[in-house]
Amino acid sequence: MPAGNGSFPGLFFSQVARYQDRVALRHKDYGIWKRTSWKEYGAMVRLVAAGLISLGVQRGDKVSILGENRPEWLFCDLGNMSIGGVSVGVYPTSAPDQVAYVVGHSESQVLFIENEEQVDKVLQILPELQVKQVIIWDPKGLWGFSQERIIFFDEFLKRAKAYLEENPDCVDRRLAEIQPEDTAMIIYTSGTTGRPKGAMLSHHNILSMTESYLLANPGYDT
Structure with a gap:
């Protein structure tokens, strides 16, 4: 199993280079299955990574993701980890x-x-949040919505693209700095008997x- 620089995104980008046009993801959009190739997957992760750098996210900084399973979840998760986030x-x-x-x-x-469902929650607590930016994936039902600290994903990607064009090596430089023992994610427990506790991986x-x-389930082409 190639592991790139010993980091999870290092492994991911080695797979992007290896598989290119092969299908990496499938998801349903209004009842129709859509495919994302490894090349497309890698490009989106790199774009999100550049966008986060442009927002000032540093190595070790935390980025939260609130939503159901969908491609954007993966793009944002890996994009953040790719810059040491x-x-x-x-x-x-969650309430x-x-x-x-x-x-x-x-x-x-x-x-x-x-x-929109998650926007409604966030607006109730926004004054107490210290986040620099809130980014919404799905604009449905939010036409005309405007808030200083909240932007839509499409706008975030436009800014990210411009930043990446001006700083083409920004993601690779940050990726190269990641060490295997660096924290990649924090998983919070459900907190059924008290406040959730964060497990660092x-x-x-x-x-x-x-x-x-993979050892327990041999046969996957990795």
Whole structure:
């Protein structure tokens, strides 16, 4: 299993280079299955990474992600990890105060959210959040919506593209700095008997779990 520079995104980009036009993701959009190639996947991750750099996200900074499983979740997760950031998943069913706790406790600098439902939650707690930017994936139902600290994903990507064109090596430089023992993600417990606790996983942890899974389930072309 090629591991790039010993980081999870290092492994990812080695797979992008290896598989290129092969299908990496499939997702349903209004009942129609759509495909994303490894090349497209890699390009989106790189774009998100550049966008986060442009927002001032530094190595070790936290970025929270609030939404259901969808391609954007992966783009943002890997994009953040690719620049040495730490990804923090937030349960999409969380109440506003629970979102505020996880985002605040993790000291997240940026918050990605899925749609109007999550916007409604975030607006209730926005004054107490210290995030620099909130970014919405799905604009449906939010036509004309405007808030100083909240932008839509399409606008974020436009800014990211411009930044990447001016700084073409910015992502690769940050990727090369990642060490295997750097924290890659924080997973918060459900908190059924108290406040959620954050479990920190390093890049080495994730790669070790991946390798163990492949040994237990041989046959995957990796």
